[in-house]
Amino acid sequence: MNLTPEQQKVGKENFNESVAVTRRDFLSGTVAAGLATGAGLGSIYFGYGASVGDPLRVGFIGTGDEGSVLIGAHNPNYLKAVAIADIRPYNVFRAFHGDVSSPNAQRVRPGLMSKYGWKTEDEARKQVKVYGAYEELLADKNIEAVVIALPLHLHAEAAIKAMRAGKHVLTEKLMGHSIHECKEMGRTARETGKLLATGHQRHYSVLYDNAVHTIGDARLIGDVHSIRAQWHRGNLPGKDSWKPPLPTDESLLKKMASWKRRLEESKPSEVDVWSKRVAQLEAQLADSDVAAELFGYTEKQLPDGAPRTPLEELIRWRLWNRTGGGLMAELGSHQLDAAGIFISAMHGKGKKVKPLTVTAIGNRSIFPDDREVDDHVYCMYEYPAPDYAENPNKKIVVTYSSINGNGFGGYGEVVMGTDGTLILEQEQNVMLYKGSSRDTRVTVSKSKSGEAVLDTTESGGGSVAVVPTEASGKAPPSRGYTEEMEHWAWCVRNPDPANQPRCKPEVALADAVIALVSNVALKKSDGQPRIDFKEEWFDIESDVTPEGVKPNLQREQYKT
Incomplete structure (x- = not known):
């Protein structure tokens, strides 16, 4: 994000100081006490139990790149892997052994054998059943719940069949391939009484939770009026992570x-x-x-x-419109989810703020005609500011770009307010600055009205011992994968209307609407790439969808 090492250091120290002061009671009380009991950080921050007693018996459906990440991130104290389903031998191997192609790949995809301490694949297969077609796994009565990491076009089909088979479901993002599918998933969850969660993991990132507090409760950066987000990658022809080699290559x-x-x-x-x-x-x-x-x-x-x-x-399912959703579904959905969380924090707890409009353009300027998805997308969103109802000029603008061909800047978000700037970098670091100054060390003090404010001269009173906001040198901060699965399992084991995943169907539907309507704007051929969002699109019970297809739970693909 164009910062020198010294400027990054200043920003991180500023953020740590702000969290230590504005969350002092929480950190020195709730968090410190919880850690002393051996509870995980996620359970303390997000308010679920330190264990579930009897781990949820889970089948992992789809064990490719993302499925293997989820296998590596799951906590056996909450979830017990009892089955996997995948039609590719390559993915089955990685599910057990992890991705051994490099040390870094092995770190993020360690495999079931490493997770459970099994010495051989034969030993592991005595504990974990292996299925090809996922429908065979759904027929297994021993399985209580499934984690779905299939190509996007199969999310709704697999999730609905799973819930009808009596399984709780956590599906990878995006919730579905279309809005009518997402609404069908949400309606099925309500009809069956099964818990449906979607893997937008920033809802469970301690790093992002502290950032949300800084923006919302503490109001340290003032009134947010602009958010800039990007995900830039150096993918080029011949070196493209979305076009892995075929087995015949x-x-x-x-x-x-x-x-x-x-x-x-x-x-x-x-x-x-x-x-x-x-x-x-x-x-x-x-x-x-x-x-x-x-x-x-x-x-x-x-x-x-x-x-x-x-x-x-x-x-290569990510390259095709029938099976994938392009850059906005795979990458943009994460960051627009984060932007929505930040803006909702400005409006107050319990409010999910939806965008008003989107304007988008996209092209395929790097890659040849070997795919259907764009390799560059640029989107601009208008969100209502807290006082929008009184003054329609009060808006928050979010700009987003996702490009291939140049990875400069990586990925992250910049949140700009009237008093300060917050920078989130690759889910690893958060930096805070007063105004636009990137070199000034700040502290937090109290204004005459008692509100916390950024100060460049007054002492903020020091920091407390526990500020779990960034890497300590031993391991990077959790990206939220583990915590989202822990909380989902805890909600299943503690059934109560109040115990719901943070990314429940209503939340996941909103994220899907934003990403998929952006794709519609990218494809508009009338020279007017702006679309006004309709409230009905965000309502699970409404039959109105942007694609004009009514939700229908009697579709052939949902029949078992």
């Missing part, structure tokens, strides 16, 4: 030959690592035997004339 065969030679030449201390890497690559090559067409994937001729096989649609 020559590059994988060459890599296999190279890795086998490396294994033969390994020192005794390296044999285990390279044996696992070769085994993972063998599993990836085995994906060539998957009959993807039997699971609904289709062939198509691309604009560049090349054929796309059903297997390619499965493996």
Whole structure:
């Protein structure tokens, strides 16, 4: 975000100081006492129990890139993995062994064997059943709940079938592929009485919770009037994380030959690592035997004339409109969710503030016609400020960009208020500045009216011992994956209308409306890319949707 190391240090110290002062009672009382009992930070911050007694018996549906992250993040004290379902050998391997392609991949996707201490895959398979089609997993009466990390077009189908089969559901974001699907999911949750949560994990980030407090309760940056968010990546043709190699690609065969030679030449201390890497690559090559067409994937001729096989649609599902939702669904939805949380904090607790308008443009200027989704999107949103009802000019503008081809600035959010600026960087750090000054060390003092204010001269009274806002040098701060699953499991084990996931259907629907209506604005061909949001789109019980399709729970794909 264009800050020198010294400016970053100043900003982090400013933020830590502000949290220590404005949340002093909470940090020195509730948090400190909770940590002393051994409770996890998430349960203390977000108000759920330190354990559930009997862990929720869970099946993981979809164990690819994101599913394996969730497997690595789940806490066995709250959730017990008893089954997985995936049609790709590559994903099944990673579910058990983790992603052994690199140390960093192994860190974020450690696998079930590491999580539970099982020595071999045979031992693990005695504890965890393996299914291909997810419908087979749903028929397992021992499973109480499922975590869904399938391609986007399958979220509604799998979630609705799961709830009708008596399972509670946590599905990855985006909630659904269309607004009518999201409403169908929400209605099914109400009809079945099953808890449905969606994985917008910033709702469970301690880092973001402290930022929300700074913006809302403490009001340290004054009246928020502008938010700038971005997710910039260096993806380029030939180096694209959304276009992984197919199992038939020559590059994988060459890599296999190279890795086998490396294994033969390994020192005794390296044999285990390279044996696992070769085994993972063998599993990836085995994906060539998957009959993807039997699971609904289709062939198509691309604009560049090349054929796309059903297997390619499965493996590269993020590239296609039928199976994915592009940059706004995969990346933008997270940050617009965060922007909505910040703006809602300005309006007061318990209020979910919705945008008024969106204006958007997008293009595919980096990649060739080997995909359907844009590689650059730019969106501008108008939100109502707290006093909008009295003065329609009072608005908060959110600008968002997601681009490929240049990763400068990475991803994060900049929240600008009349008194200060808050910068959130890659879910790892938060920095606070007074006004636009990036070099000034600030403290927090009390105004004559008793409100907390940023001060560059007065002492803020020092900090308390517990300020869990950023990495301590041992591990990065939690991104919220663990906490969202813990709370979901706790809500299931403690049934009460008051015990609801923070990203329940009504909240997840709003996030989906913002992302998917932005996609509509990106595709408008009338030269008027602005869309006014309608209140009915955000109402689960309303049949009005932006795509003009009424919700219908009798669809063929929902039948078991």
